[in-house]
Amino acid sequence: MGFPSLYGGLTCLDFANTVDGRALPEPEEHLHDYADLVRWAAYADLLDTETAHHLALLAKARPQAAAASYTAALRLREATFRLCAAPPAANDLALIQQGYAEAMSTATLTPAGTHYTWTLAGDHLDRAWWPAAVSAVELLTTDRLARVKVCASSGGCDGLFLDISKNGSRRWCDMGTCGVEAKISRQTARRRAARRTTP
Ligand SMILES: [Zn+2]
Numbered sequence: 001m002g003f004p005s006l007y008g009g010l011t012c013l014d015f016a017n018t019v020d021g022r023a024l025p026e027p028e029e030h031l032h033d034y035a036d037l038v039r040w041a042a043y044a045d046l047l048d049t050e051t052a053h054h055l056a057l058l059a060k061a062r063p064q065a066a067a068a069s070y071t072a073a074l075r076l077r078e079a080t081f082r083l084c085a086a087p088p089a090a091n092d093l094a095l096i097q098q099g100y101a102e103a104m105s106t107a108t109l110t111p112a113g114t115h116y117t118w119t120l121a122g123d124h125l126d127r128a129w130w131p132a133a134v135s136a137v138e139l140l141t142t143d144r145l146a147r148v149k150v151c152a153s154s155g156g157c158d159g160l161f162l163d164i165s166k167n168g169s170r171r172w173c174d175m176g177t178c179g180v181e182a183k184i185s186r187q188t189a190r191r192r193a194a195r196r197t198t199p
Contacts, residue, residue, distance in 0.1 A: 002030070003018065003030055003039075003040055003043050003044075004017050004018065004020055004030065004159075005174060006044055007159065007161055007173050007174045008159070008160055008161050008162065009161055009162035009164060010135055010138075010139055010144075010162050011044065011046065011131050011132055011134075011135035012080050012132050012133075012135035012136040012138075012139055013080075013084070013139075013148065013160040013161060013162060014044055015040075015044075015077050015080065015129070015132040015135075016077055016080050016081040016084065016160050017159050017160060017173070018030040018031050018040060018077065019077075019081075020157075020159075021155075021156045021157060021158065022081070022156070022157075022158035023156035023157070023158045024155075024156035031070075031073070031074065033066075033067075033070055034059045034066035034067065034069060034070040034125070034128070035056060035059065037069075037070055037073055037128045037129060038052050038055050038056050038059070038128050039052075041128045041129065041131070046128075046131040046132075047122075047127070047128065050122075051122040051127065054122060054123065055122075055125060055127060055128055058123070058125060059125060062125070065125055066125055069125040069126050069128070069129070072099070072126065072129075073126075073128070073129035073132075075095060076095055076096060076099050076129060076132060076133055076136070077129075077132065079091075079092035079093075079095045079096055079136075080096065080132070080136045081160065083096070083136075083140065084139075084145070084148045084150075084160050085148070085150045085158070085160060093140075096133060096136045096137060096140070097137070099126075099129075099130065099132075099133030099136075100133045100134055100136070100137040102126065102130070102133075103120055103126070103130035103131075103133050103134050104118070104134070106120055106121035106124060106127075106130075107119060107120050107121070108121075118134075120134075139162075144162060147162050147163045147164065147168070148160060148161070148162055148163075149161055149162075149163050149170065149171075151171075151172055151173035151178050152171040152172060152178075152182070153172065153173070153178035153181060153182060154182075155178065155181060157173055157177075157178050159173030159174070159178070160173075161173055
């Protein structure tokens with residue numbers, strides 16, 4: 001299915017990372033339509049199989065509403081990215097606040113083992129991306145926001161992640177991709193320098 005790995009550490013950051021290589025001239029968009037949105041939400045474990053199937057059918061029956069929901073999802077995604085990593089636009093906060101309020105207006109407290117948890121209604125098209133709105137508000141209202149970082153890759157990655165390392169030392173979205181690239185280019189530079197200084 002080819003979605004980016006969930007390296008963000010939070011739903012809203014993983015959602016922001018569904019654009020790969022944001023700083024490149026041609027970033028790679030992983031969500032092309034509402035159907036992709038549902039597939040991604042299922043991949044990120046935000047929808048169970050039954051709800052994902054239900055939403056996909058709902059979208060087929062109401063294509064215009066599904067397209068509008070997809071547009072709203074991407075607006076929320078870009079607002080989240082800006083609030084974490086770029087100058088926010090005027091209505092970014094309002095957009096996230098609205099998504100959160102709509103999501104929570106459908107939520108019910110349901111038993112979850114020893115406590116209770118909020119469960120979102122499964123029969124609304126926006127259900128596919130509401131968890132990202134809820135997650136964004138949960139991030140914005142805690143000091144974890146200060147721990148959000150942009151991948152240090154010079155290759156245009158711009159991936160977001162929550163740095164939960166004790167000393168705040170995480171630099172790469174994914175050691176397996178950007179981290180390795182950085183290591184290789186450092187080693188290459190070192191080898192070149194060594195060659196130049198060797199008589
Ligand atoms: Zn990266």
